[in-house]
Amino acid sequence: DTGVSQNPRHxxxxxGQNVTFRCDPISEHxxxxxxxxxxxxxxxxxxxxxxxxxxEKSRLLSDRFSAERPKGSFSTLEIQRTEQGxxxxxxxxSSFGLAGGVGTQYFGPGTRLxxx
Amino acid sequence: xxxxxxxxxxxxxQEAETVTLSCTYDTSENxxxxxxxxxxxxxxxxxxxxxxxxxxQNATENRFSVNFQKAAKSFSLKISDSQLxxxxxxxxxxxxxxxxxxxAGTRLTVKP
Numbered sequence: 001d002t003g004v005s006q007n008p009r010h011x012x013x014x015x016g017q018n019v020t021f022r023c024d025p026i027s028e029h030x031x032x033x034x035x036x037x038x039x040x041x042x043x044x045x046x047x048x049x050x051x052x053x054x055x056e057k058s059r060l061l062s063d064r065f066s067a068e069r070p071k072g073s074f075s076t077l078e079i080q081r082t083e084q085g086x087x088x089x090x091x092x093x094s095s096f097g098l099a100g101g102v103g104t105q106y107f108g109p110g111t112r113l114x115x116x
Numbered sequence: 117x118x119x120x121x122x123x124x125x126x127x128x129x130q131e132a133e134t135v136t137l138s139c140t141y142d143t144s145e146n147x148x149x150x151x152x153x154x155x156x157x158x159x160x161x162x163x164x165x166x167x168x169x170x171x172x173q174n175a176t177e178n179r180f181s182v183n184f185q186k187a188a189k190s191f192s193l194k195i196s197d198s199q200l201x202x203x204x205x206x207x208x209x210x211x212x213x214x215x216x217x218x219x220a221g222t223r224l225t226v227k228p
Contacts, residue, residue, distance in 0.1 A: 040221075041220055041221070042120075042220050043216075044218070045217070056214065093161075104166055107162075108160060110160065
């Protein structure tokens with residue numbers, strides 16, 4: 001297993017367009033997280049899945065953002081009607097955790113989004 | 117709400133020397149986890165070290181060790197025998213109930 005992968009690695013789009021990012025977690029990991037990281041800052045939590053269930057969403061995740069993990073494996077993050085403020089690095093992480101436990105999160109390389 | 121503060125935006129250290137990066141956090145929780153992650157330039161985030169709050173013993177991973185002071189809500193990272201490859205952004209993170217909060221990071225430069 002090569003770790004968490006994300007595609008595409010870079011995306012340039014025009015304001016108002018929709019974009020979709022994909023994350024493939026480490027295969028045995030049941031938990032998957034999305035973060036947003038702007039230049040010079042630490043990652044900010046967006047949302048979290050346990051298997052296929054989306055259990056938590058940050059207030060940062062506006063109505064234009066939607067995330068899915070249909071079969072409990074890969075996940076997609078879609079941004080509709082992109083705005084220049086959406087320009088950031090979008091990071092995915094996965095972990096294995098049992099009930100009540102916290103597994104270490106392993107991060108992918110990220111998708112860098114630039115909205116023109 | 118939990119917050120994580122890294123008060124040193126940038127630090128530098130000579131190769132082979134020791135450096136300590138500071139981190140403080142604010143929480144009312146008793147059970148939580150703390151992490152240090154490293155993000156090299158243009159590369160992905162890598163876990164450096166992890167500490168469970170219920171453990172009194174400080175975590176150690178080779179040249180990396182932490183000084184965890186639960187009462188003071190402090191979690192510093194010590195890097196011994198610094199190497200050029202340690203040059204990176206270092207993020208302190210707090211986690212409780214799968215909600216991970218990161219500090220703003222410390223940019224560490226190891227000088228030859």
